[in-house]
Amino acid sequence: MGINFEIHKRAGFSDPSPYPEIRVEAPNQAYLEMIMDDYAGIVSEFTAINQYLYHYFETKKYDDLREMFESIAINEMLHMEILAKLINLLGGRPFFRGGASTRGNDWSPRFVYYGCNICDMLHADLNSEFKAIKNYQEHIRLIDDKYIKELLERIILDERVHVEHLKIAIENYCLS
Template sequence: MVFDFNRDDINNYRACAPYPPARPEKPNRYYAKLISGAFAGKVSEMTAIAQYTVHGFFTDGYPEISVGYRYIAMVENIHLEMLSMLIADLGLKPILASYEANQFWNGSFPVYAYDIREILRADLRGERAAIAHYKKLITQIDDRHIKELLARIIQDEEKHIEILTSYYEGI
């Protein structure tokens, strides 16, 4: 499948609200450690990007889903970049690792499903887990700017659940 990377369709794969600045109120290395798990832990933006990219190839028999996965991966990459800026501003280097779990990201984190239904179920589970993780972070962090950014990212993840659910119901 040929994919046109110059399309503006990415807006169909994220919430309509603008992103707040990825700037904390002040440096806080503890918050950076917590956020690093969402950046590059097992349930993270890095894992989501890898999983959607791979699943985009495995869904080639479903062109709408395959294209959608590429756009969802792009949105997840926006999240990855915002979290990396946030981690740096909080005082740590945004390496592909969870400081909290003391574990580098690795290619065993994505779910490698091949059946279309299992792919969609795995990705729905991943989005729900990401939302739960972000909600937990919001309760652990006392920084209005960070909370606003995480809440906005949750809106995108909820949009992804809507999209994935419609794909699942359509097969």
């Protein structure tokens, strides 16, 4: 059974490009550990989902921000599902643990930045997206598997869309 990519996409909150097929050249423990960090490390899809959901819960008076936080969280769920499949194909199991960033330890809610106010939340989310992009770019550089590289490059396209939404929200709520 494949992933239903469309169920995890909200119009305007992800790149319109198709996702490549989820496959790997061969199982690889080193690549698995890098992907585990993207999956449930300190800066990870699991952390992003929980951080965006918390920010969604805390912005009850701001429907546009709630829609953005919820839509981005749903897109991050797709990324997490893609990474879970990669983890399986690389020879692992998608436990909620990181790789090097957590020294292989379990994911922790301490990784979530809750924020003090809307602007603090937005800036933290923007910073997290930049860190995620940087991590994916580093993993693309280190991984010698064309299929994994294609998937990570595609995920970066979505992360860049998230960056643009967050910049607009910061402009609307924090720079006036």
